[in-house]
Each structure stands twice: as structure tokens, then as C-alpha cells.
Ligand SMILES: *[C@@H]1O[C@H](CO)[C@@H](O)[C@H](O)[C@H]1NC(C)=O
């Protein structure tokens with residue numbers, strides 16, 4: 001029988017998993033590395049550690065898309081010079097990542113989503129911020145993978161926020177609850193682009209886009225369904241990077257037509273009486289239970305390197321949102337966050353601090369805090385620079 005002394009780190013972590021509550025996280029960093037983290041929780045404290053550092057994901061790994069059923073992981077590359085790639089990896093049961101395929105990409109990818117095929121995972125679509133495009137590929141990714149489509153957009157003039165809305169900037173892609181539509185908020189064009197999915201070919205056909213408020217700069221979105229198993233009352237919550245707000249949209253499925261959106265509300269990501277500090281920008285939005293969460297970058301609400309997260313409650317009957325509170329995201333420039341499946345922990349990823357913070361979440365009240373673990377991952381970024389940590393997700 002093997003003694004503890006002869007155990008590999010992976011076996012030791014397995015042993016620890018039986019002692020405390022062990023979980024894993026995956027991180028991408030603009031320094032060109034991916035990281036696998038272990039997280040061990042013991043009541044109201046926890047410990048994060050880097051288990052693996054892997055150079056993969058291109059020059060600027062920007063986003064992580066995980067299929068938790070199979071352990072397949074995809075990484076987008078934001079670099080627009082050199083040889084940008086789309087990377088597919090396999091994540092083992094101990095959290096170890098291994099590259100299984102890379103394909104040439106267009107570069108400038110900032111977010112991606114699985115869609116289409118027989119199970120909603122046959123293809124991947126990426127938002128390409130700087131190239132003003134949305135591209136898609138058939139999975140799995142291999143050296144021979146060709147893009148299914150590259151849809152490129154133009155604008156006749158600049159948008160209301162001239163410095164940022166110089167041209168279209170698709171910022172994310174995600175499917176609706178039926179899996180029949182793909183949505184892509186476009187920060188530059190103030191549009192939520194909507195596509196009908198042809199499942200077998202992965203072909204995206206444009207529907208009429210939804211127009212946001214001028215200068216909103218929509219970035220990410222999250223759906224909410226009042227009752228499981230029904231699409232009645234479906235809502236979409238979009239975080240507006242330039243407007244520093246969350247907009248609520250009702251979602252309709254007219255027979256014989258495309259998914260349509262109607263905006264019902266736009267609510268600030270700051271408490272009443274507080275406006276967005278100069279240089280701050282909202283980033284990411286998630287829904288858990290009947291609550292919506294959106295993070296602010298560079299608002300320094302809780303100290304010179306501690307930004308805030310806004311919590312909203314959702315009214316069941318209407319899908320309307322109400323600002324509950326701003327709490328500490330325990331990170332600087334939180335570009336990314338994810339709530340775990342149990343709904344009791346939130347992982348925040350600070351881009352500039354290059355830290356991961358684990359914060360408790362009360363599944364009944366939706367309230368966040370306190371922080372129970374924090375870890376520097378890779379090199380710190382510089383304020384306002386496109387460096388530092390780019391994404392964090394739970395590996396579960
Ligand atoms: C906001 O910050 C930018 C960049 O630091 C600066 O150029 C601008 O003058 C600031 N605006 C205000 C109103 O302080």
C-alpha cells in the first residue's frame with residue numbers, strides 16, 4: 001500500500017477531498033497561461049491553491065467555456081497579432097488540463113458559447129470584439145477545423161459614446177433557454193443581435209436585432225425562467241458596460257417567427273444616489289435563483305483595489321428587478337465571476353489584481369459575503385491595461 005509520502009499531489013488532493021469539501025476552478029490569464037485551482041472549504045474558511053499552470057490558449061487567453069458533462073474546455077484568444085487560436089482541452093477528474101486540439105482563429109475573441117448539433121454542443125460561436133464579427137466552428141476542434149461562418153458588421157457612423165462605439169463590437173454569445181437561438185450583445189452598435197440556429201449545420205441566420213438605449217454598450221446577458229419546464233415569462237437581463245446598468249427584457253416566441261425582446265427596465269449597477277465613478281465599467285451578469293448579480297470594474301467602492309457587485313431581486317410575477325445592495329467583490333477590476341451549482345459560493349476574478357476571491361452566498365436571501373478565500377494567480381495586471389486574469393469558472 002502506498003504511504004502518504006509516496007503520494008503524488010493529485011492523490012493527496014484526492015485524500016483531502018474526502019476530508020473537507022474540495023472543489024476546483026479553472027482560470028485563464030492574459031499572460032498566455034491557464035491555471036487549475038483547488039479550493040478546500042472548511043465552514044466559513046477556505047483555501048485556494050494553484051494545482052497546474054499550463055501554457056495554452058494562444059497569446060491572450062480571454063474566456064473559458066466548459067462542458068461539465070464531458071470535461072471538454074474551450075479557450076478563446078483575444079490577440080489580434082501573431083497566430084491567434086481556438087483551443088480545446090480535456091479536464092481530468094483531478095482538474096488537470098490537457099490540450100486536445102487547436103485551430104487557427106481570427107483573433108479578437110472575447111467570449112464563446114456552445115450551440116447547435118443534436119445536444120446543443122455541436123458547435124462553438126465566439127464574439128470577436130475588435131474584428132466586429134461573430135465566428136463559429138464545428139466541434140471538436142482539430143488542426144483541420146474550418147470556421148462554419150464569419151459574420152462581420154459595420155456601422156455608418158460612431159455611436160453616442162464615440163470613443164468606445166467607433167464600430168460594432170460583439171462582446172458575448174449565448175443561447176436562449178430553448179437552444180434554438182443565439183444572442184450576441186454588441187457594445188459598439190447598441191444592439192442585441194439575435195440568430196436562429198440551424199442545429200444540424202450550425203448555420204446562424206440573422207433575426208431582427210433588439211435596439212438597446214443609446215450609449216448603453218451591452219456586454220453580457222443571462223436568462224431567467226419563472227417556472228422550470230416552461231418558457232412562459234422568460235426574461236433576459238443584459239449588463240450594459242457603457243451605461244453601467246442592467247436592462248430587463250421580456251422574451252417572446254411568436255409562432256412562425258424569431259425570438260423577440262422588449263425592454264421593460266434599465267436599473268443602475270450602483271445604489272440610489274451614487275453614480276458610476278469616472279473610468280468604471282460594468283462587466284459580467286449572472287442569475288441564481290430569483291436574483292441577478294452584476295459586477296463593476298474600477299469603481300473602488302470598497303477600497304483602492306476593491307470593486308463592487310450589485311445584487312438585484314427578481315419579482316416572480318413580472319420579472320422586474322429591484323436593486324438590493326452593493327457588496328464587496330474583493331477583487332480589483334472583476335472582469336469575470338461565476339456562482340457555483342449549489343449556489344452557495346461565488347468566484348470573482350479580478351483582472352488587474354489577478355486574484356480569485358471566493359465569497360459566500362446565502363441561497364435564500366441571495367445576499368453575498370463574506371470572503372472566505374483569495375489567491376493571486378499569475379502576474380498582476382496594470383490598471384486600465386488588457387493584462388491580468390481574464391476568466392474564472394468553477395470546474396464542476
Ligand atoms: C475621466 O478619466 C479620463 C481618463 O483618466 C480623463 O481623461 C477625463 O478627464 C476624466 N473625466 C472626468 C470628468 O473627470
Ligand SMILES: *[C@@H]1O[C@H](CO)[C@@H](O)[C@H](O)[C@H]1NC(C)=O
Nearest residue numbers: 344361362363364365366367
Ligand atoms: C440565510 O439567511 C437567512 C435569513 O437571514 C438565515 O436564517 C440563514 O441562516 C442564512 N443561511 C446561511 C447558510 O447562512
